[in-house]
Amino acid sequence: MATEPGVLVTRPAGQADALLEALAGAGLRAVHQPLLTLEPLPELAPQARQAVIDLDRYQHVIFVSANAVHFGMELIGNYWPQLPVGLAWYGVGVTTATLLREFGLDPISPPLQMDSEGLLAMESLQQVAGDRVLIVKGIGGRGKIAEVLAQRGAQVDELPCYRRYCPTLVPGQLAATLGQESINVVLISSGEGLENMLSLLSAAETTKFRDIELIVPSPRVAALAQQAGFPRVMTADNASDAAMLEALRRWRAGDK
Incomplete structure (x- = not known):
């Protein structure tokens, strides 16, 4: 079983390649599931x-x-x-x-x-x-x-x-990805991405995965995530790749 942290990248299709490459270079298992379609x-x-x-x-x-x-x-x-x-x-x-x-x-x-x-x-x-x-x-x-x-x-x-x-996923598909890929942290790029994540998870699935770490781009989105029942939330400086990677570095170092 893989021991390196699993990271879910939720950027729209065509906008995640550089971040996925950087995560792989940092020794992380990066999985891409867009939470926003444009x-x-x-x-x-x-x-x-x-x-x-x-x-x-x-x-x-x-x-x-x-x-x-x-x-x-x-x-x-x-x-x-x-x-x-x-x-x-x-x-x-x-x-x-x-x-x-x-x-x-x-x-x-x-x-x-x-x-x-x-x-x-x-x-x-x-x-x-x-x-x-x-x-x-x-x-x-x-x-x-x-x-x-x-x-x-x-x-x-x-x-x-x-x-x-919101992307069209069959019921349970997002939860299956979180579980099967052993996702430890989800990178959320926007408030709308968070809203779509919540809509794609049932109430029971949200409870099941409530201990997953969310990295979000602003205090406003952090507050929304915590209100939705996710207590483990880290706020990046912004939504850029660099800011998300820095927040992830702090998460790995245990610096909350």
């Missing part, structure tokens, strides 16, 4: 299409995730082969900002707290009364950025460019 929208709503056409009329363009960059920049490129200048571009998180740089942009990103709250604390978004803000995102989500910036007087539009949904 797909582009088949067609933009008229309001969203107009927002893209009017991109040069915004002062601030905010990408809430790496997925927003992936789907959003492809969409924007269909209308703007050369991006407009004079806009402030933002990426929530180090991975999001890195991807924006690949498009020749110089994004503004929170240096430490890489989430909505960290972005909203940035100086350049404090005095935005009368400014136009475009938020590139998936359908749904928290909505906190739009709400707070609107309260500060900004005109906020959203560009939903992809859809997230």
Whole structure:
């Protein structure tokens, strides 16, 4: 029987290869089971299409995730082969900002707290009364950025460019993976990933696996995990591969 720790990686398909490789290099048994499925929208709503056409009329363009960059920049490129200048571009998180740089942009990103709250604390978004803000995102989500910036007087539009949904698994499949693979720790990338995990486990299965360690990307998601009945939760600095690996290192060292 294998003795090295088993780690479940839950990133969407196509976004886990580097993390899986790093885990294997660290001597860990890495198993991939996406807890989030992504797909582009088949067609933009008229309001969203107009927002893209009017991109040069915004002062601030905010990408809430790496997925927003992936789907959003492809969409924007269909209308703007050369991006407009004079806009402030933002990426929530180090991975999001890195991807924006690949498009020749110089994004503004929170240096430490890489989430909505960290972005909203940035100086350049404090005095935005009368400014136009475009938020590139998936359908749904928290909505906190739009709400707070609107309260500060900004005109906020959203560009939903992809859809997230829970993967389809047969009942008991996730629990079987956790048991058969002797999973010791689950890497959760987002609050929605946690919600999908809980929906894919029955109440009895959640109780059975309640002692599995969860590594989550923020205190908010940690609180949700603990409320759901998982007492063993470690909070990474953010959702990036580097932060998850560092949290996992601390877990292996027993540093809670």
